[in-house]
Amino acid sequence: MEIKLHANATTTPRIRRYLQQSEKSDRELAVELGISVTTVRRWRNRDQVSDNHTTPKVIHKVMRQEQIALVNALRDILGAPLDELLLMVNDVLGIAVSRATLNRYLKPAAAKQKGAPLQGKKALKAGIRPHMLELHHLPLSLHMDDGGEQHLLWAREPVSGWCYARLYAGLSPQRLNTWTQEVLAACPAAIQSIETFGFEATLAVNDITVKAHQRTCSALQVMVPLRDIIPQVNVEPAGALLMTLCEFYNRGKAQKKLGESTPQAFLEGLRREA
Numbered sequence: 001m002e003i004k005l006h007a008n009a010t011t012t013p014r015i016r017r018y019l020q021q022s023e024k025s026d027r028e029l030a031v032e033l034g035i036s037v038t039t040v041r042r043w044r045n046r047d048q049v050s051d052n053h054t055t056p057k058v059i060h061k062v063m064r065q066e067q068i069a070l071v072n073a074l075r076d077i078l079g080a081p082l083d084e085l086l087l088m089v090n091d092v093l094g095i096a097v098s099r100a101t102l103n104r105y106l107k108p109a110a111a112k113q114k115g116a117p118l119q120g121k122k123a124l125k126a127g128i129r130p131h132m133l134e135l136h137h138l139p140l141s142l143h144m145d146d147g148g149e150q151h152l153l154w155a156r157e158p159v160s161g162w163c164y165a166r167l168y169a170g171l172s173p174q175r176l177n178t179w180t181q182e183v184l185a186a187c188p189a190a191i192q193s194i195e196t197f198g199f200e201a202t203l204a205v206n207d208i209t210v211k212a213h214q215r216t217c218s219a220l221q222v223m224v225p226l227r228d229i230i231p232q233v234n235v236e237p238a239g240a241l242l243m244t245l246c247e248f249y250n251r252g253k254a255q256k257k258l259g260e261s262t263p264q265a266f267l268e269g270l271r272r273e274a
Helices: 011-019 026-033 037-045 065-078 082-093 099-103 120-125 174-187 238-251 265-272
Strands: 132-141 148-157 164-168 195-199 209-213
Touching: 011 026, 011 037, 037 120, 037 174, 065 082, 065 099, 082 099, 082 238, 132 174, 148 174, 164 174, 238 265
Parallel strands: 132 195, 195 209
Antiparallel strands: 132 148, 148 164
């Protein structure tokens, strides 16, 4: 029987069977085959060697305007390709749409401007190293069912796309500085500088430079309950879901532009080589 492989598959049925039968460690197999540890573990935990269907059993052919805005923002912020974005939308957010429906609602990606930052292996070849973090603050005005005023803080390492985000009900200079320290501790890259957008951070770390971009953001208005936009919020609180989303992106799927590594593994590998 012929087995159809997923468009972004990094393994073949023979390799998958080898993974399931091997007694080597996950990391040994990942190094041997040039794939991520996450991929190794995923196939070792399955009985079959064929891809799971990515299309939900019940799909919607129409998306709410708020959902369209959300998936486009995710694509723009993370730079996620269509198939990876589909996994996040289906599996993490619980929005049941097909690949074709999602693709139909994605706005054309902005044309790459001359001098735009390179990512992954291309960035490394150009001598660009992952030593900088971008930190963003976006105030939110949510439905009263979701707590009203909230604050979204997110960080991104541009070379790998590694991200870290949290949702807070209140914000103070102390909270901003504490969160910044948490980001630096969590990021697997050797960060030397940070750039902030929408807030200023004062670090008690002498070897990290801080550049603040003066930008005032008005609160993003969300007039309907989040549960009507993101079904998974019925199961998992928005703050916890945000962390799940980042973890999924950082560790869940190997990316071609990162040499078939996840953002987390890509940065960890560079840190070991340094």
